[in-house]
Amino acid sequence: MTIPLFDTASALAPLHDELRAAIARVLDSGRYILGPEVRAFEAELAAYVGAEHAVGVANGTDALTVALRAMGVGPGDEVVVPSFSFYASAEAIEPTGATPVFCDIDPATFCVTPETVRAALSPRTKAVIAVHLFGNVAPVAEIEALGVPVLEDAAQAAGSLGPDGRPGSLGAAATFSFYPSKNLGAFGDGGAITTSDARIAERARMLRFHGSRDKQTFEEFGYNSRLDELQAAILRVQLPHLDAWADGRRAAAACYAASGIGELVTLPSATAGAQPAWHLYVIRSERADELAQALGAAGIGARAYYRRPIHRQPAIAVDLELPGTREAARTNLALPISPTLDAERVGEVAAALRAALA
């Protein structure tokens, strides 16, 4: 690929010495699990997003399960979740014993709206998972105004900014993934829960360590789900650069908009007042599959996401019509985006797209 879909390596290149030093620091310390690096990263992440607490866990999927349980979700409850998301957004509900109820999205923003959530509410709804999909910022305050607590799935939205603050500080709790290709990526798996509710934070800390606060008494069934010292040290090097990387992603998105391809395909719309740190730059076109092939042949990474939405997956299979989801699933196509994608390369993508549609 001359222009890959993802490029996190270029942004990390100037940090290699600092990253090696952080890894050496952990090696020298002999402390690998729940030590000073995790504690420091939790404090730094909480301060960055504007929440009181952060709790490091093993990955973004566990973060969702642990956060839901910490919010009191359990058997007999319903959790509203968009069907147009990565599968884990709904998969993580199953271990809580609650039932996922799928809601639609607005295909212009790829996010849930108060209207699509309202249509899925029932007296059994215990929480709504608002996914900040592709880095866009879902309208959390408007959804909480419906009277239900929101868990933000911010796996794709590290570095984004909403009208009321950063993802991670907008709902009752939020979850992050540090999978390597995410906006803030570890060198392996990692995740975190952020919240300003001390009870949720404390319960999440207990659940990530087998349901124990003191390692002696096991109050309920929990998980072995921890962020490790090595990943925390690596993330601490990167966190101070997240805003600059997000600016780079926004600059690349602005180049796409300025290239004029918006006359040929539908560009993604930021939600009201949001400055998304586009994790993925996803356009829509009736000719998406044909475009993906033509761009691939030109050495440009492009791929469709979630062509089969979650409620149509064999593991879940619910008979439900969600028109916005169907539209987004059918027509979406992610174009290359990264913190370092410059105007020249955006121009090459735009030219290849024009040629394919000519």
Ligand SMILES: *Cc1c(COP(=O)(O)O)cnc(C)c1O
């Ligand atoms: C990546 C992702 C997850 C899961 O995170 P993992 O760290 O891979 O478990 C959950 N939700 C969304 C929207 C994601 O993009």
